[in-house]
Amino acid sequence: MLTITNLSKAYDVAPERRRRRSEDGPTKTARKFAVQDVSFDVKAGEMFTLLGPSGCGKTTTLRSIAGLETPNTGTIRVEDRVLYDSDNRVNVQPYDRKLGMVFQSYAIWPHLTVFKNVSFPLEVLSRKTRPNSAEIRRRAHQALEMTELSELTERPATALSGGQQQRLALARGLVINPSLVLLDEPLSNLDAKLRESMRFELKRLQHELGLTCIYVTHDQVEALTLSDRIAVMNEGRIVQVGTPKDIYERPNSRFVADFIGVTNFLEGTVTAQEGRLRKIEVAVGSLWAEAPDAAIGDHALLSLRPESVTVATEPGSQPRLNEWRGSIARRAFQGDAVDHVVRIGEMEIRSRSNPSHSYEENTEVYVSIPPQKVVVVPTEERL
Numbered sequence: 208m209l210t211i212t213n214l215s216k217a218y219d220v221a222p223e224r225r226r227r228r229s230e231d232g233p234t235k236t237a238r239k240f241a242v243q244d245v246s247f248d249v250k251a252g253e254m255f256t257l258l259g260p261s262g263c264g265k266t267t268t269l270r271s272i273a274g275l276e277t278p279n280t281g282t283i284r285v286e287d288r289v290l291y292d293s294d295n296r297v298n299v300q301p302y303d304r305k306l307g308m309v310f311q312s313y314a315i316w317p318h319l320t321v322f323k324n325v326s327f328p329l330e331v332l333s334r335k336t337r338p339n340s341a342e343i344r345r346r347a348h349q350a351l352e353m354t355e356l357s358e359l360t361e362r363p364a365t366a367l368s369g370g371q372q373q374r375l376a377l378a379r380g381l382v383i384n385p386s387l388v389l390l391d392e393p394l395s396n397l398d399a400k401l402r403e404s405m406r407f408e409l410k411r412l413q414h415e416l417g418l419t420c421i422y423v424t425h426d427q428v429e430a431l432t433l434s435d436r437i438a439v440m441n442e443g444r445i446v447q448v449g450t451p452k453d454i455y456e457r458p459n460s461r462f463v464a465d466f467i468g469v470t471n472f473l474e475g476t477v478t479a480q481e482g483r484l485r486k487i488e489v490a491v492g493s494l495w496a497e498a499p500d501a502a503i504g505d506h507a508l509l510s511l512r513p514e515s516v517t518v519a520t521e522p523g524s525q526p527r528l529n530e531w532r533g534s535i536a537r538r539a540f541q542g543d544a545v546d547h548v549v550r551i552g553e554m555e556i557r558s559r560s561n562p563s564h565s566y567e568e569n570t571e572v573y574v575s576i577p578p579q580k581v582v583v584v585p586t587e588e589r590l
């Protein structure tokens with residue numbers, strides 16, 4: 208549906224910095240890549256998320272697709288239409304790209320009614336492509352119905368709740384029947400509870416209408432719950448693409464493992480093997496992990512998700528691999544879960560469990576993790 212190849216976008220560095228530099232020598236135009244060599248495919252009907260920390264290039268990628276930024280290099284195709292091609296000098300104007308946009312910064316227009324907000328993108332189409340006024344009304348009403356705003360059409364847009372305003376922005380993005388919808392942090396202005404219900408709403412709409420969406424967020428939980436696939440970005444590049452489960456359970460680098468949720472990192476050396484299992488010497492002793500690709504002598508970085516780490520006051524009934532003694536250093540009640548930080552020798556390990564297994568500080572405990580839940584993270588040295 209959408210294919211992006213080798214997209215790069217650089218900005219000149221701030222002029223003040225250049226001026227200062229020019230005092231000590233000849234001026235060179237310094238450039239910084241906001242997006243570097245980014246390629247990905249989005250399938251029809253897919254919710255594809257760009258996820259990464261602030262400044263990693265998500266918005267720049269999305270604005271390039273929308274035609275609001277001109278990339279330095281690369282191609283952007285939607286189905287068989289070329290929207291941008293640096294080699295062949297193709298650059299379709301934003302309003303001719305027929306994409307729906309819901310940007311956080313493009314909030315609703317306060318001086319217009321709900322209805323006018325939604326009909327506006329159709330009103331401003333060039334005469335050639337603009338539907339007649341009856342058709343504009345029909346389509347605006349349809350978009351308002353989809354987003355459950357039909358009762359509010361004549362209200363000034365400012366007299367809406369946060370969630371209603373967000374739905375209005377969505378209705379405005381959908382009214383042109385876009386082949387692709389671009390959403391940049393569309394829920395970030397909402398409070399936690401509303402955000403969560405809007406996520407479900409958005410997912411429902413996407414399924415019902417069969418929308419293809421690119422969703423930008425720096426919120427891992429949002430990305431994991433909403434997406435069919437996630438592309439994790441760091442410093443202008445895509446570092447991993449996969450389903451939420453892939454990304455969470457099989458991160459391909461320390462960066463991804465660390466960025467997606469909370470984890471415990473341990474480092475060690477592989478010292479023995481038995482079938483698919485490898486024994487890894489770490490600071491607290493040894494640990495078995497399912498890691499058929501690791502060889503004896505390899506350095507290994509391990510990620511242990513807190514929800515895979517079990518804490519108990521009794522040892523396992525059968526002798527277990529990966530069981531250590533420790534004591535509870537801290538406890539934090541989370542409502543639906545309880546977090547423990549367990550001290551094992553010099554090290555601290557985080558565990559998350561059902562609140563029925565909650566232990567006071569200094570309780571002596573057994574900590575365990577099944578070898579299948581120990582994730583061996585590829586490290587830069589091995590890549």
Ligand SMILES: Nc1ncnc2c1ncn2[C@@H]1O[C@H](COP(=O)(O)OP(=O)(O)OP(=O)(O)O)[C@@H](O)[C@H]1O
Nearest residue numbers: 218219240241260261262263264265266267268425
């Ligand atoms: N118009 C601009 N001029 C110069 N630098 C820019 C411009 N727009 C963005 N940048 C820089 O490009 C990089 C990527 O910015 P971008 O807005 O794409 O990040 P982002 O991933 O969307 O971050 P956030 O999560 O904070 O919205 C940043 O370092 C930013 O400072």
Ligand SMILES: [Mg+2]
Nearest residue numbers: 265266267391
């Ligand atoms: Mg952004």
